[in-house]
Amino acid sequence: MPPIPPVVLGVDLKIEHQENLRRSLRSAFGINTRAIRLRIDPSLDLIYLSEVQLPGSLECLEALTRPEVVAVILRKASLEWHPEEGQVIGRGTPTLAVLETGSCFLTANNHKIHIASFTNHSAHPNHITMEMLGRPNLLEYLRAEWFTLEISGTNRRRLxxxxxxxxxxxxxxxxxxxIAA
Structure with missing residues (x-):
């Protein structure tokens, strides 16, 4: 039997822009600005989380249902940014270079595993190559009925x-x- 080719999972995600936390609390609860400054860490505006729940029955994961498959190991992990058609890239345009740090997690059956990460040294406007964290077997995560893919971390500046x-x-x-060979 020929070797099973690598499996590629591609997912589109979005990090929403953050409304100023202080302004939203003030308008929602009538809290004055001085009280807010004393209680809220300004770095909270720089935290992001983007996740999506995916079915284990995706067509790209079909090879993992074969009975002879015993392990799935992450080979490469990356983020890609493609500007919308006609979008002018300039001051204020969010690109991947705005991301300071990031981590990639898979969650399935109440188990979460940290599989890759990056720092600002690997962040470029259109592409980020993440560093793999070990070589865990991810088969049970990707064979689950549903699993969650999460990217989270910090921004260099507020989006x-x-x-x-x-x-x-x-x-x-x-x-x-x-394995037998």
């Missing part, structure tokens, strides 16, 4: 517009025959 991007995860598939 004034949403940032849409694609997550691309490439996995090596290990079959029972490959």
């Amino acid at each position: 004034i517009r949403p940032l849409g991007f694609s997550v691309r995860l490439e996995f090596d598939v290990v079959a029972q025959q490959a």
Whole structure:
């Protein structure tokens, strides 16, 4: 039996722009600005979280249902930003370079695993290559009926517009025959 080719999972995500937390609390609860400054850490405006719940029955994961598959190992992880058609890139345009740090997690069956991360050193406007964290077997996460893909971290500065991007995860598939050989 020929080796199973790598499995590629590509997902579009979006980090919504953050409304100023102080302004929204003041308008919602009538809290004065001085009281807010004393109680709220300004760095909260720089935290982001983007996640999506995906079915384990995705067509790109079909190879993982084969009985001889015993392991799935993350090979590559990256983020890609593609500007919308006609979008002018300039001051205030959110690109991946605005991201300071980030982590990628998979969650399934009440288990969460940290699989990759990046820092501002690997962040470029259109592309971020993440560093893999170990070589855990992710088969049970990707075979689950539903699993969650999460990207979270911190921004260099507050987003004034949403940032849409694609997550691309490439996995090596290990079959029972490959282990015996």
